[in-house]
Amino acid sequence: MDALDYMAKKAKLVDGEINKWIPPGAKPKVLAKATRHLLEAGGKKIRPALALTAAEAVGGRAGDALEAAAALELLHTFTLIHDDIMDHDEFRRNVKTVHVLWGEPVAIIAGDALFAKVFGAVAANAKRRKMDGLRTAELLEVVSQASFEICQGQAQDMLFETRWDITEEEYMEMVGGKTGALMEAATKVGAMLGGGKSKEVEALAKYGRLIGVAFQIQDDVLGIAGEEKQFGKPIGSDIREGKRTLIVIKALKTAGPKEKKLLLQTLGKPVPKKKLLAAIETLRSLGAINYASRKAESLIKEAKNQLRILPNSDAKAALLAMADFIVKRDF
Amino acid sequence: MDALDYMAKKAKLVDGEINKWIPPGAKPKVLAKATRHLLEAGGKKIRPALALTAAEAVGGRAGDALEAAAALELLHTFTLIHDDIMDHDEFRRNVKTVHVLWGEPVAIIAGDALFAKVFGAVAANAKRRKMDGLRTAELLEVVSQASFEICQGQAQDMLFETRWDITEEEYMEMVGGKTGALMEAATKVGAMLGGGKSKEVEALAKYGRLIGVAFQIQDDVLGIAGEEKQFGKPIGSDIREGKRTLIVIKALKTAGPKEKKLLLQTLGKPVPKKKLLAAIETLRSLGAINYASRKAESLIKEAKNQLRILPNSDAKAALLAMADFIVKRDF
Numbered sequence: 001m002d003a004l005d006y007m008a009k010k011a012k013l014v015d016g017e018i019n020k021w022i023p024p025g026a027k028p029k030v031l032a033k034a035t036r037h038l039l040e041a042g043g044k045k046i047r048p049a050l051a052l053t054a055a056e057a058v059g060g061r062a063g064d065a066l067e068a069a070a071a072l073e074l075l076h077t078f079t080l081i082h083d084d085i086m087d088h089d090e091f092r093r094n095v096k097t098v099h100v101l102w103g104e105p106v107a108i109i110a111g112d113a114l115f116a117k118v119f120g121a122v123a124a125n126a127k128r129r130k131m132d133g134l135r136t137a138e139l140l141e142v143v144s145q146a147s148f149e150i151c152q153g154q155a156q157d158m159l160f161e162t163r164w165d166i167t168e169e170e171y172m173e174m175v176g177g178k179t180g181a182l183m184e185a186a187t188k189v190g191a192m193l194g195g196g197k198s199k200e201v202e203a204l205a206k207y208g209r210l211i212g213v214a215f216q217i218q219d220d221v222l223g224i225a226g227e228e229k230q231f232g233k234p235i236g237s238d239i240r241e242g243k244r245t246l247i248v249i250k251a252l253k254t255a256g257p258k259e260k261k262l263l264l265q266t267l268g269k270p271v272p273k274k275k276l277l278a279a280i281e282t283l284r285s286l287g288a289i290n291y292a293s294r295k296a297e298s299l300i301k302e303a304k305n306q307l308r309i310l311p312n313s314d315a316k317a318a319l320l321a322m323a324d325f326i327v328k329r330d331f
Numbered sequence: 332m333d334a335l336d337y338m339a340k341k342a343k344l345v346d347g348e349i350n351k352w353i354p355p356g357a358k359p360k361v362l363a364k365a366t367r368h369l370l371e372a373g374g375k376k377i378r379p380a381l382a383l384t385a386a387e388a389v390g391g392r393a394g395d396a397l398e399a400a401a402a403l404e405l406l407h408t409f410t411l412i413h414d415d416i417m418d419h420d421e422f423r424r425n426v427k428t429v430h431v432l433w434g435e436p437v438a439i440i441a442g443d444a445l446f447a448k449v450f451g452a453v454a455a456n457a458k459r460r461k462m463d464g465l466r467t468a469e470l471l472e473v474v475s476q477a478s479f480e481i482c483q484g485q486a487q488d489m490l491f492e493t494r495w496d497i498t499e500e501e502y503m504e505m506v507g508g509k510t511g512a513l514m515e516a517a518t519k520v521g522a523m524l525g526g527g528k529s530k531e532v533e534a535l536a537k538y539g540r541l542i543g544v545a546f547q548i549q550d551d552v553l554g555i556a557g558e559e560k561q562f563g564k565p566i567g568s569d570i571r572e573g574k575r576t577l578i579v580i581k582a583l584k585t586a587g588p589k590e591k592k593l594l595l596q597t598l599g600k601p602v603p604k605k606k607l608l609a610a611i612e613t614l615r616s617l618g619a620i621n622y623a624s625r626k627a628e629s630l631i632k633e634a635k636n637q638l639r640i641l642p643n644s645d646a647k648a649a650l651l652a653m654a655d656f657i658v659k660r661d662f
Contacts, residue, residue, distance in 0.1 A: 027487075028487050028490055030486060031483060031486040082440075082443060085439060086435075086436040104416075104417075105417035105489055108413050108416060108439060109413075109417075109485050109486050110482075112442075112482050113479055113483070113486075115447075115478075116478035116482060117475065117479055118475075119450040119471050119475040120471065120472050120475030120479070123467075123471035124472065126468050127468035127469075130464060131464045132463065133457060133458065133462045133463045133467045135464070136454075136468050136471075137454040137457050137458035137467050138458075140453070140467075141451050141454045143450070144447055144448065144451030144452075145451060147443075147446075148444055148448055148451070151362065151447060152357075152359065152362060152444070155440050156358075158437070
């Protein structure tokens, strides 16, 4: 069972659905282009794949959650477009970002427009599945709540930029919002639309949030300890940008005065490569990289543990393998 | 029957509800402050008032549409925050705009966060009213579609800034999105939650869109022909900003070469007051201001005509008076 192949196959199912919600011929043209830009540039479509696989894992079919799966990718894409504006990022998925190509106002509107469609698509899914009023409302509430949490996480992350005394608890809360909430919504909504029992829905929701948080932590590990070529962005750019990763938070907490001084002289500064490598070495010698790695592994273990209540199936196996893949991947 | 008093009373009902969805204690603090800033600065709450009155007009109670009414104000506020960023506006409702106070990134997120809550509130309203799955999904689809149209209208308006050859049809389409769609959603959602028959819902939806468009056209008229003190912003600022109002579009179409030249030399330029007044006089002598006024009046007539299928009630009287008020107001 190759989890990636399985998930990629599921992800492919949503491409046509996404086109229905954000059609190439929408008016005005610039809005159609700007909303579709990142969607057309690719992306692994992890969230739709999770939603469809979760629907299967509770005994439904992938198609049961099709519109909602597309909606989750629209939601993810909307957050990317707005994040890129805020972070002044110029490239994503190997193409120029929306605000670089069309300016900030169009990028703001394009994100808003994608976000607007999210709820229509989820509602249409519930309608097609003939869900009752209560379940329909709950589905929408899950997506609404996740969207709000993403905003909270993004705001917290922004506030971190002015502080070095962030606690691990604060970090986990921020990442739970920024990355965990949407992964949770994906598996939860998929399980609901697949007709899962309430215990199954809750288990898959927890699984989603846990792998989401693990994904982000592992991302930070790879950003520092990974292979540049495989990871796709320069190693240490997180350090140059002064990103408050779990690694940095742990290191600053553990460090003695001398190490702390070295780290604070490097983090967020345009330092030469030599100094950068020294900082990475410090993070490593303080055990901070290892700590983050093990944290990700333990979250993955907890995530997999959630799935024990599900009957065995290809979908369940794919979700288990997906969880493992998150901490084993090298990109 | 004082329509304004009636509507203001309805509007007051939603204040508490808005607080539930965007609580003052939400985390992080900056997000709570930024999302609540414009809401606390006041605003006439026309959209919630329309929703609650529409619920009554079909035989329901105002309370039937309470959460949705709050949602519409959140939606409206979200668009204001993002519009202010795009237009570089520094003041609104006599307070500094969100991006001026907290910076653009926070303003982008604050708008997104308000938008996120919109759909949760609408879903909660449907749940409380025990609506069936189909009606619940339809409610959400109405709000999703309106939100998307607002984005389309905003994008079209932005594109107008580079052109002087906009047709009246294009203008009407833009304004339909930017202002009509949300007013339509307000009356439609209110009527749906009030238990209106499908003909009543459609009539109130049309009424909402028509008064929305009329409102915007009349706004443009007041911006040029109104009394500065009553209107609250400098007369002629639309001309200085080169705003493509129906008045300007009509004038440029009607104007001879000499008048056209004068207008194009004035529109969007930081001209002295004398030149500004000459341009206003030209708009007037070309009959463009009068044309826009009459257009607004005819839309209002059409809007009122929609309501003839409703039984007589205080709510219906208030909606009729509200329509009249839009073209008679002097602010």
